[in-house]
Amino acid sequence: MSTIATVATLIATRTGRAEPIATVRHHHLADRPLVLVPLTLAGEACAPLAAVVGTDPDTPILLTVRQPRDRAERFAFAEGLAARLLPLIDTSLDDTETYRVGRGKDADERTRALAPPQLLVPNGEGIAYIRRxxxxxxxxAVDGPFAVDPAVPALGKWLTFxxxxxxxxxxxxxxxxxxxLTAHWTTGQSSSEDSHLASLVAWIDPPDGTTGADAARAAEDPGRWPPAGPATDPGFDETLHELMSRRDEAADDRVREALGRRIDAELRTQLMPTWRLMWQGIRLLRELPEGARVAERWAYDRRILSDYxxxxxxxxxPQARRDQAVGAARKLARMEDALTRYEAERxxxxxxxxxxxxxTGRAFTGRIVARDLDRTIPGARKGLRRPTVVLRTDERPRLPVGTAVKxxxxxxxxxxxxDVAERDGGYETVIQLNGGFGAGQGPPPPGTVPDEGEELTYTSLDPSTLVSRLPAEEDTPWTHGGPPQPYEPTPEDAEEIWE
Structure with a gap:
């Protein structure tokens, strides 16, 4: 937990209401995100039990599996989910924009979707469920003895993506x-309690006349606020088991159908409170202005989806069952780069x-008290212009001399x-500007060099920094196995037990 978050947690504990730890929203929110709240059968990692899905808070679509141990019902559930996701993807690919990759004559024009689907689930376990x-x-396989509808593997590829x-x-x-929500607010409860969506929202947006702490305690009642999935409440599991057993044992089709509708109704009661919480969370997040660099990251998301x-x-x-060594290393490198950029951009x-x-010492803020616009340093043929500014701070910056900053x-x-020097009860840091002030030997254009009296923050964080540089996949050296071969699905892959 960061220092700011720790202080905010202490304040929230005292006031009984969540404290903001961000002034802007650091993720894109689509106009019509696809909200998915899944439930799984108790005791099984991925046996689908039900889901509520949709892009409109007023029109939730309920998908249920009345007997999760029935293979046909499981795949019917997958087909139902595919019928909601795949058309959204196909439709979004019809509305595209052109962008350029590279520079100059080697630049390549490509297209990307303007508004691809965005998936929202209640918690991290929901993401793990989508992966499984x-x-x-x-x-x-879409043919043979255990063939499924073609929409099923298509759904699987996109869910894995x-x-x-x-x-x-x-x-x-x-x-x-x-x-x-926890990236933008801090509550007075523990991080494990924050994983309970009802308690978390209660801290951030408690009902009128109550505190977040009191509302969170009330949200712990599973009768009013069932778990946000995929796991179900143990008390509900008993009710569900009884209904499923009665349905399996029923000899009359009308009785079976009546019990099936009863199962559907019970599952709806478990899902709808979380569905409402999801849209309440979306409303809270929309009240924050979007960060300046969020659109650029979303444009990259749109590019990756369009490429896929x-x-x-x-x-x-499809994606391989397991990543090859080269692919895993490249993915890890991209994730490290993404983390570095994301931390800096935030x-x-x-x-x-x-x-x-x-x-933590990675940045410092002060006021410009002097500047030298005509300063030069020796160059290969003639002097290079390198203006300097002097930043005055109350405390000594912890970044050492020679550190690159922005x-x-x-x-x-x-x-x-x-240079950093102590003067008159404060500290003056001399900063050399290495670019961004115009070309040539004339005076820098107005605004390119900070003015005296301007308050600025300098930091060693740099969104353009790349942590890892790996050769192209086709240039993988023989010492590392050479270029990896494309994945070829096998019949055994299609026979994996659903568990």
Whole structure:
């Protein structure tokens, strides 16, 4: 937990209401996200029991499995979910924009969807469920003795895609509501209690006349606020088991259907409170303005989804059951890069996040008290112009001399710390600007060099930094096995037991 979050937690404990730890929203929220609340059968990791899904809070769609141990019903559930997700993806690919990759003559024009689906689930367990469901459906055969509808493996490929994207920090393709809310607010309860969506929302948006702490205690009643899934409440499991047993033993079809409708009704009571909480959370998040760099990250999400759709159209092979060594290493490198960029971009977008980096010594804020616009340093042929500014602070910056720094208000301007000296009860830091002030030997254009009296933050965080640089996949050296071979599904893959 960060220092700012720790202080906010203490304040929330005293006031009884969640405290904000962000001034902007750091993830994209689609106009019509696809909300999915899944339930699984107790005792089994991925046996689908029910789900409520939809893009409109007033029109939830209930999918149920009256006997989760029945293979046909499980795949009928997958077909029902595919009927809600796949058309959204197909429709979004009709409305695209053109963008350029590369520079100059080598630039390549590509297209990406303008508004692809965004999936929202209640919690991290919901993301894990989507990953498991994708793994158990994407490799199924569409012909032969155990053939399934073609929509089933298509759904599995896309669910695996969304689950993979959820691992990348900053991605908004698949998000868990509890993680979204705790990234922007801190409550007075423990992190494990924050994983309970009803308690978390109660702290952030308690009913009139009550505190968040009191509302959270009331939300612990599973009768009023069932678990947000995929696991069910043990008390409900007993009711469900009785109904399923009676339905299995019924000899009359009308009785079986009546009991099936009763099961559907009971499942709806478990899902609808979480469905309402999901849309309440969306409303709370929409009240925060979107961070400046969120749109850029969402554009990358749109690009990745469009590229994957093109791959499916051209090739169509599913993701492998297990990553090959080269693919796993490349994925890990991309995740590390995404984390580095996301941490820096959050700080650049949000002064409250940057304040936490100031407390840890990765940033400092002061006022410009002097500048030298005509300063030059020796170059290969002639002097290079390198202006300096002097930043005065009350405390000594903890970044050492020689550290490369940037200011969020001039993110494209590279700089470095030349000197730090104590003067008149404060500290003056000399910062050399290494670009971003115009070309040539004339005076820098107005605004490119900070003015005296301007208050600025400088930080070692840099959104453009790459942590890992790996060769292209086709250039993998022989010492590492050479270029990996494309994955080829086998008949055994399609026979994996659904459990």
């Amino acid at each position: 469901l994708g793994r158990l459906t994407r490799l199924r 969304f689950a993979d994207r959820a691992e990348f920090p900053g991605s908004s393709s698949l998000l868990a509501m509890t993680r979204l 759709a093109a791959y499916l159209a051209e090739d169509g092979r 700080a650049y977008d949000d002064p409250l996040v940057m304040a936490d980096h100031e407390l 200011s969020p208000v001039r993110a494209g301007q590279k700089a470095e710390i030349l």
